[in-house]
Amino acid sequence: MVEEPPLIEAKDIYVGYKTYRGVMKVLNGVSFYINEGEKIGFIGEAGGGKTTLMKTILRILPPNATNVRGQVIYRGKLDLMRISEKEMKRIRRRGLSMIFQDPTSALNPVFKVGEQLMDIIKYSRLEEGIKLSKGELKEEALRLLEEVKLPDPQRVFDSYPFQLSGGMRQRVVIAMALVSARELLIADEPTTNLDVTIQDQILRLINEIVEKRKLSVILISHALGAVRKMTNRTYVLYAGDIVETAESNELFTNPLHPYTKALLEAAPKLTGEGIGKGIPGRIPDYVNPPSGCRFHPRCEYARERCKREKPPLVEVKKGHWVACWLYVKR
């Protein structure tokens, strides 16, 4: 059997943002891949560059993004960073979809939910050569709203986003993502901005849909338990660098990088003895990022070399990669 190329393979991605203080160098040479049908996770503190990475793949970075470099190879043939905007639009309409972090800011405040959803359906179907009438568009929209288990889809259809609760808004965003999700669904912290009671429902909904539609998934979440349960492989992103990656079970039971260890330690455990330790310090300033390993100012094992050189990502065990000088044998 010939090995299939990965669905998406990102190589050496760099992204910065222009600000009044200078350029924030956020992504610092990130590489990862996802195979067809695979579920991978990204974890790390807020502000680590996870959302930026996902927006880079879909090419929907905000206008102040700058110095965007690297490759995003789609199915081993197309480089999404280099194809024309027109081709990119077709790929977005046909296969890739994203659920945004904050459903409040992800929905346009001045248009009704139904109208926004119908526009998305219209262009996605147009891509397949099907032109739907207004009535058919509405029917399809209502069906999707029902699929994400919104009670009273008709009312939601006629509502403005601010008239809905956070959980309902997130379901709307998921419904939108479903329109064109046929290959990959990117779920960017889909539960972070929701009430605890709703988080579980939303994750379960996503899981259900993914199973039903046999989608590949990239799940970004602070709910580490959910990432462990729902994904095959996990990447740990810190300040624009992949610091560790392994099969999810391996990574969560046997973390190697000091940052991963601290991160898992910091997570509150329901069964554990109180609150975790936490990590001293915070995500560095991206305008003047630390030299060498970007984690070194917060790392209790940091030594001279960590300040000078960026550690390479090396395979320590089979399938378990770490970027840390502690694990580099001379």
Added chain:
Amino acid sequence: MASAFSRYIIKRSAYTLFSLFGLSVLVFVLARVLPGDPARIVAGPQAPEEVVERIRQQLNLDKPIPVQYILWLKSVFHGDLGYSIYTRHSVTLDVIKYLPNSLELIIVAAIIQVVGAIILGVASGWWAYRWPDNIVRAFAYIGISVPAFVWAIILQLVFGWWLGWFPVQGMFSEGVTPPPRITGFHLLDSLITGNFVAFKDELWHIFLPALALALGPMAQDARIIRAGMVDNAGKDFIALAKSHGLPDRLIMFKYLFKPSVIPAVTVMGMDIAALLGNAFLVEIIYNWPGFSAYGIAAMLRKDLNAIVAVVLVIGVIYAVANIIVDILVAYLDPRIRYLERGE
């Protein structure tokens, strides 16, 4: 839910009425307590004292000011704004005669302002930080800083006198018969009567003064639209629209444009209302037979009834414009329409 908004509009209208009432008191009292004897002005310097006294009684000038005010207010409600000391006409008739000319100028200016601001603002916002944006921003700074009457002089000098592309002043060229008075708005009247010669001729004359009035607010509004576009372009709802592969044109003119233009509408409305003030100077420069020119003449001659009428009429137009803008913003922005508004 929508009733919260109508309540708000009713409340605003009530406040506005109160402000207009206050304004009338302010201007009326100011006009009476200051030196100068209106009766003497009416009668003329040579008139004997008895005549002046009679006129004073006729005009109720011998009564205490509060009584004068109430009598005046009564007649205002009957549509009588008094009697112009200088033109010796009813002020009401003067208002009806001159106001449409000014409104015509202001409406044309407002159209130029809004259309220009939207085109410039959207272009600038879409190509933010690239050359179209830089040109628009440079223009915006100059546009805001140059007062309308300076624009008026420069445009008149360059395009009127030097290049000769546009007439320098007036409303109609010599030999062009103005249309008969139907609505009082000459552009409309000439269209109704099918007099396209007069229509074109007036458009020709109105262009420079209207442009002079429009440039400043146009620049300001373009800047606000641009700021909104740039701000919203980085928002997630635009990223979401893009992530679904919606066409650029749809994103630009629908999903980005609408939320960006809403804050500008409020300012645009205020700017259009401010045209009323600037028209005062531009009409003089272009010799436009409008309400403002009438007002200035009245002010220079201390024609009290006319001054009070001019200020009040402008106050009413200003208030109506502001309320219309409020309703328009609410129509565009559902968040205002449906939510209880803090006031």
Added chain:
Amino acid sequence: MTEPHSQRVYLRRRRLSRRYESLKRAWYYFKKSPLSLIGLGIVSLTIFIALFAPYIAPHPESAGLYMNFEEAYQPPSWKHPFGTDAYGRDVFSRVLFGFRYSMMLAAVVLSLAAPPGIILGLIAGYYRGTWIDMLIMRIADIFIAVPPLVLALAICSVLTPNIFNAMMAVTLMWWPWYTRLVYNMVSSIRNEYYVIALELLGAKKSYIMFREILPNCLGPILTKLTLDVGWVILIGAALSFVGLGAQPPTPDLGTMVAEGGQYLPTYWWISVFPALAIAFIILGFNLLGDGIRDIFAATER
């Protein structure tokens, strides 16, 4: 540190050093924008000219009722960069003197109108929803009910036209804009937890208003003050232009534009240069005002 006095000194010193710090940071942001620097340059130049007009004008005698008909109607030249007017006066010198009148107008109007406007806005905002709020804001509304220029014209028209009365008229209608600005800010700050906490602690109302709320409104006030210099100059020039403000032969820019208007288009320089001077001053204050606004926007983040 146990002594309250030394503690107060310490606190004051710390506050001063923090203020110095934030000033330094503000300047750092400000420097980054070339437009703000140009604005600062224009404003400095304007103030310099306003202060030293009699010493730098090549023909200071032109400022008044000077006549030299042999030199009348001369187009711009090296000797008279802006040409000469109907009386043979040097337009350039008159424009330099015009800066004086414009700046004086702005300084007088804003220093008279802003403080009461701000204080009334503070009080109305703090007592939001009471009769005090109602009284102050409804009165302010009356002045906002017509475009500023129209009301200024109307007030001036019943007074004797001169520059002093023009200043008074503009002042009289300018304060409500500050009241409204401060009112809107205070009404939202008023519900912040730190204000409520201070009230619960029983702090004096005047202390809360002036020491706690007011400093938080300074950014927009300062921005508005800077931008308003331009607007006040514009209104003043407009009043003079119509003939209801400064009277000839005062070298006021608006008066000069109006006077020169009669000689258009042949002797265009008589009115065009003063007109451009008005635009120049307003541009400077607009650029500077925007720079100041950006600083507050940046430091707030």
